[in-house]
Amino acid sequence: MTSAPPTAASAEVGTQLPELVATITRLDLIKYAGASGDYNVIHWSQRIATAVGLPGVIAHGMLTMAVAARVVTDWVGDSARVEHYSVRFSAPVPVPDDDRGIDVTLRGVVEEKLPDGRVRVAITATIGEGTTVLSAATAIVRLD
Amino acid sequence: MEAGDPMNKALLGKQYPAPDTFEVGREHIRQFAEAIGDTNPVHRDPAAARAAGHPDIIAPPTFLHGLGFRFPEPSPLTDPELGVDFSRIVHGEQAFDAHRPVVAGDVLSMVTTITGIRDAGKNELLVTETAITDQDGKPVATLTATLVSRGTAAQEAAS
Numbered sequence: 001m002t003s004a005p006p007t008a009a010s011a012e013v014g015t016q017l018p019e020l021v022a023t024i025t026r027l028d029l030i031k032y033a034g035a036s037g038d039y040n041v042i043h044w045s046q047r048i049a050t051a052v053g054l055p056g057v058i059a060h061g062m063l064t065m066a067v068a069a070r071v072v073t074d075w076v077g078d079s080a081r082v083e084h085y086s087v088r089f090s091a092p093v094p095v096p097d098d099d100r101g102i103d104v105t106l107r108g109v110v111e112e113k114l115p116d117g118r119v120r121v122a123i124t125a126t127i128g129e130g131t132t133v134l135s136a137a138t139a140i141v142r143l144d
Numbered sequence: 145m146e147a148g149d150p151m152n153k154a155l156l157g158k159q160y161p162a163p164d165t166f167e168v169g170r171e172h173i174r175q176f177a178e179a180i181g182d183t184n185p186v187h188r189d190p191a192a193a194r195a196a197g198h199p200d201i202i203a204p205p206t207f208l209h210g211l212g213f214r215f216p217e218p219s220p221l222t223d224p225e226l227g228v229d230f231s232r233i234v235h236g237e238q239a240f241d242a243h244r245p246v247v248a249g250d251v252l253s254m255v256t257t258i259t260g261i262r263d264a265g266k267n268e269l270l271v272t273e274t275a276i277t278d279q280d281g282k283p284v285a286t287l288t289a290t291l292v293s294r295g296t297a298a299q300e301a302a303s
Contacts, residue, residue, distance in 0.1 A: 022181060031175075032179045032180065035176040035180075036210040062209050063180065069205050069206060070180070070182055073182065073204070079184070079204050080186070080196070080198065080202055080244075087238055087239075089236060089238075
């Protein structure tokens with residue numbers, strides 16, 4: 001990180017967090033399956049994923065949620081500051097079988113200042129031409 | 145999708161304790177941080193974690209979701225009394241409320257409770273709360289999942 005960590009005094013309603021573009025590849029899905037224990041077949045088999053009506057292999061929603069948290073944790077510098085984090089899964093993230101993967105664009109904005117140095121951050125996560133993949137994504141973080 | 149049988153709403157409040165504790169290892173935290181692309185040293189380097197005020201490396205916020213895969217049973221999803229058709233289930237929402245970070249060396253216990261079963265149009269929503277506690281019985285985090293059961297809401301009698 002190049003910027004100074006935010007403080008309760010410096011964070012204002014409307015403060016934008018540094019944008020993050022995270023790339024998810026098929027290899028990332030394999031890594032996440034192993035790390036989380038989520039071996040659901042739609043996250044690694046093109047054959048099964050298309051058979052159940054998906055566009056192809058899709059990312060674990062919880063991987064997208066974990067990656068999206070980074071826009072907040074990179075900003076505050078320590079994930080221990082995250083007291084609450086919630087999302088709604090609004091669209092699948094299809095991950096192509098190529099060397100490029102898919103980019104998820106993550107943005108955050110301080111939406112509300114709360115007591116005791118905490119702030120509520122609204123997070124957006126989009127793919128492609130702006131398809132929202134997480135909606136109502138919110139984190140409450142504790143600042144100094 | 146054709147309509148399916150509704151879930152058994154009498155199971156509201158039923159609890160599903162994990163059959164064993166979950167030991168949080170440093171390498172597992174490192175593996176998880178690597179998988180989600182998080183390079184923060186508080187997830188990798190004990191010295192950096194201690195410098196940040198933690199007793200050891202800490203896990204990223206959503207790490208705890210993996211406990212459910214470690215202990216797939218007992219679970220509302222596999223409880224025949226509840227009657228979930230797993231092929232209809234979609235993960236709708238997820239929330240984490242942390243009392244403290246998960247630290248390498250923690251020995252965690254987990255109890256999942258059914259806190260909601262309600263209709264949403266043709267679908268039903270199953271809400272579960274998973275309470276995670278540490279080796280001293282103190283709360284670590286609460287995970288709230290909203291699962292959508294597609295097409296299982298009780299149907300009006302055909303007119």
